[in-house]
Amino acid sequence: MKHLIVVAHPAKDSFTMGLARSYAAELERLGHSQQTYDLYRMGFDPVLPARELWPVDADHPVSTDVAQAQDAIRAADVLTLIYPLWWLSMPAMMKGYIDRVFARGFAYESHDGNVRGLLGGKKAVLITISGAPLPLLVKSGNWNAVQVLQDTHILRAAGFELMEHLHFDQVAPQLAKEIVEQHMARVRSCARQHFPGN
Template identity: 45%
Template sequence: MRILLVLAHPLPDSFAASVARTAREALETSGHVVDLLDLYAEDFDPRLSEAERRAYFDVPYDTSAVADAVARLRSADGLILVFPQWWFNFPAILKGFFDRVFAPGVAFTHDAAGGRIVPELTNIRLLYALTTTGSPWWVVHLYMGNPVRRLLKRGIANFCSKKLAFRMLSLHDMDRATEARRKVHLERVRKALAAV
């Protein structure tokens, strides 16, 4: 399986970077091909331009400004996202990745009759999110309703692909996580991806 592994964290020595390394090692050990897209290291511009927005309903939609990322997404069988949750949401660079790369003609097409969109990422068979939160589990799930999971599963996964395996592994209360808890989480990530 060819996996696009997207890392969205500005610090190369972050825990997110450790999660991405662990994921990559586990996948490659199992024989998968991993394409690491480090959004910060590759200086991905998350800003949807005026021209891109004005042409959003053009057919075909022009994705030339993000052609490399689009090609990498289209050639993948699976997508694994590694990111921290900030303010109960995606880092801005990851949101911009969705805005610019998960574009019409790539991730979906507009239904000519209006309303629903038609999924186009039929090549993607799995979508995993490996994430951390600064808040405890109960705040994320009970108070906030786990918004990132809802957006990924009900929005991006369901609207852009059909019949994909979705999984989200989160380390909650990251700001107070001990080294031992971090190691346990890395091992959890390793085991989950070794089973892919």
Template identity: 35%
Template sequence: MKTIIYTHPDPHSFNHAILTRLCDHFTATAQPFAVIDLYQDHFDPRLTPAELQTYAQGQALDPLVERYQTLLAASDELLLIFPIWWHQMPAMLKGFFDKVLLPGFAFAEDPNWRGLLPTITKASVITTAGETKAELQARPGDPIQTTLINGTFADIGIAPGNCQWLHFGRTGSVTDTARQQFLAALPQLYQQGQ
């Protein structure tokens, strides 16, 4: 099963159009998937003092965290859809990783670090931003590849070679035609990187 982690507060955003396009494609091609919509779920990304106290034991105190962990444990693929703000993922998504990828669930350090989600064999990251992909790779140091793919994904057991990053840039100045062309091509772009 694919699990889509969607992070955008506006249901009328281009990010939401990307989500809808992929969900329609997966439904039409009978590919099982689930969606985690962090804003729709009213997920609290803040790690509370109580959660910090139980973090080392891998104990989740938030019922949403338990639900998300159940979905991830049943997944063989992750898809993340989010805007890039200030060269990084939104704070909501960073909080998801902080609270959901707990020791004993997502990783172990006994004595060497190893990922504990081996059923997730591939991941796709689909982003939007005012900057192009080339600009993000050059100026702020390629945050998606270095931090998310080579860091977080690798740490939970997803090989970087099994990950792809699709990006739609210049969001503030592109035409509606360009947006529609990207949406039309998205299923093929996604499959080409698999």
């Protein structure tokens, strides 16, 4: 299968980037092909300009970076998004990727307020990281907010079959090495479980 991994974290040596590398390496080991969109390192521009608000036509062609990003999704069987929860949401970099790339006419169409996803037939995996313990997020209702907004409103609404939302909680800067290793093993296991060898 063809996998597109889109990851947003400013630090190359972060836990989040480590997860993305482990997941990508496991997919390749299983015989899949993968392309990683490392949004910070590629200098992706997350700011949606006015010209992208209009329907695509001769006067408003799709921007080159957006066209390339959309082609990468078209070519993929599976899209995996990886990011830390910042203010319970995604980093602005990832939000800007969604704003620009999941554009009307590509990811969805909308008539009279009814949204129809256009990316049906593709699978998605969502991998998030938080500082807070998951039980606390669940108890406060915050986890429900995360799921409604990110799992359902973005990925499922665009038509993806969400295979798993894998979450790593209580991730802090000085995480013990054994815990980091356990988490890396967990992300590799996620790849094996859903996408056994080609």
